[in-house]
Amino acid sequence: MSMSQRLDGVSSSMQLGEAKQDKQRNSGYAKPSKRHRIDITLPPPQLDHAQMYGYCISETNAQLNPSYSFKKNFHIRSLSTGCAILPSQQMVPAECIVDGAVLVLCIFKDWPHSYRRRPTQEQVDELTSFMGREPQWWVDALPRSFRM
Numbered sequence: 001m002s003m004s005q006r007l008d009g010v011s012s013s014m015q016l017g018e019a020k021q022d023k024q025r026n027s028g029y030a031k032p033s034k035r036h037r038i039d040i041t042l043p044p045p046q047l048d049h050a051q052m053y054g055y056c057i058s059e060t061n062a063q064l065n066p067s068y069s070f071k072k073n074f075h076i077r078s079l080s081t082g083c084a085i086l087p088s089q090q091m092v093p094a095e096c097i098v099d100g101a102v103l104v105l106c107i108f109k110d111w112p113h114s115y116r117r118r119p120t121q122e123q124v125d126e127l128t129s130f131m132g133r134e135p136q137w138w139v140d141a142l143p144r145s146f147r148m
Contacts (some may be wrong), residue, residue: 052106052138056096076119078108084138
């Protein structure tokens, strides 16, 4: 099953859940929920490069603009795509490597404003289940000075 077909299925099931939540909100009986951000420790800072927490993705998936479709389906506003330095001691699937860099679907970065906006554990768990692999820390291929 292609990623776009899987996203369509996720989108449909999430929309049903959203409708149920909206109905509960409108009934006046829903309790406000406190959002519990993912509990994660930042890695030691890199001198010249930001670090990204996310998943390696294939070039095919990167061309689908996953940050846009995943923001819509998983409601994680901080998602973006990027390129990471290929780790020397780690196995990375060949389809996730382009021109010596690893393609990454980034959940958030180690920047203070990005870390404060990190998603909830539930959102990360849903995305991890969909991706079929665990997120990890990656070193951004672009130097911090290149930040836009």
